[in-house]
Amino acid sequence: MTLPETPSQTIGPFFAVGLPWPDGPDVVPEGTPGAVRIAGRVLDGAGEPVPDALVETWQADPTGRFAHPDDPRGPSDSGFRGFGRCPTDAEGRWAIRTRKPGPVPAPDGATEAPHLDVSVFARGLLGRLVTRIYFPDEPQANAADPLLGSIPDPQARARLIATPDGDALRFDIHLQGDQETPFLAI
């Protein structure tokens, strides 16, 4: 039996009524050793902040395993939630606190560089946008990463790699324009 998929609709401007969680941005609790803050802004095609976006992240734990039964190595038992959710503020800013994931084995024998999968929802987006965040301290792993390797334009590729910003990492999401973030068809 094949059932037709339910279509997507915009998250709209009022999702703060129901979706933000007090601990949404805390992939790991405050005070977790080795925690890293990843922060940035969501900007539109005119460079204006998007104050009504929701950013969600999903990732492996520091050993590269997922808290999920479909991880063929068995689910991670580290208690790592792996999921982050943060609405943007009036200046378009979002942030999460997490641990850097480990590299992830790919089915063809390759290895994916440490990364987070990212969903972006907003008023004016009729569907979810998907992108990835890679880490700036992994030049060799990034050079061998199959998804990064599938993007021929080096400038576009570089936009998927977070930049150091003091103790934190910065990752801005440009929905449109010269700096447009590469978005992924999932």
Add this chain to the structure above:
Amino acid sequence: MSDTLKGRRSGSPPVLPGYRREEPGTHPPLDYPDYRSTARRFPRRPLVPLPHRLTEVTGPLLGEGRVGEGDHDLTAQHPGEPLGERIVVTGRVLDGDGRPVAGTLVEVWQANAAGRYRHDRDRHPAPLDPNFSGAGRCVTDAQGRWRFVTVKPGAYPWGNHDNAWRPAHIHFSVFGRAFAQRLITQMYFPGDPLFAFDPILSSVPEQARARLVSRLDLDTTVPQWALGYRWDIVLRGREATPLEDEEDDR
């Protein structure tokens, strides 16, 4: 060499098949000028194909710990009952092969019966209801079923174009069991005369629009108490296994 070994090269773990790609004619385009807010927000560059590897075939399994006892009942979150038409809304979360998606978090939010959201930026001059917040949560059971008790949301005006009104709708957020299945959408009520004038519903390809409209269901209706509506949410199903693909290649 057997197909099994071919599919599981030494050193690399076996991986479940990915999820099906978007069926053309299912989802709205990101560039849709009739919905004005899309203009500066839709990406202009082509999307980069993302093969479904481990990060995409797994996903957050957020269930019980996220949902309190009465979170499915939006009429019972305050000392008094909200005004408006009490309704029951129920259905199942299924994948594209008809399998129930059990234990997945379903989150909803909506306007009150007067068409007003409890949100700072909602400027509609309709009353807030002190007995209605408009947010609910539940986790699907083993058959993929979910159920909410609420009031029917009102239609409301918005600034998209002259005399623009949204048909009554409830926003839904569903995770499924994989990042590839994540869906945020809206459920509508049958026979709403505003459908034809709504660019957000109309952004969905015509043959798929009816999938967003619930149906009145007398089995869900509670006599002498509340009308019932049914609506199933279908997330994408899994692809054929890689082993089958390899056989096809011969």
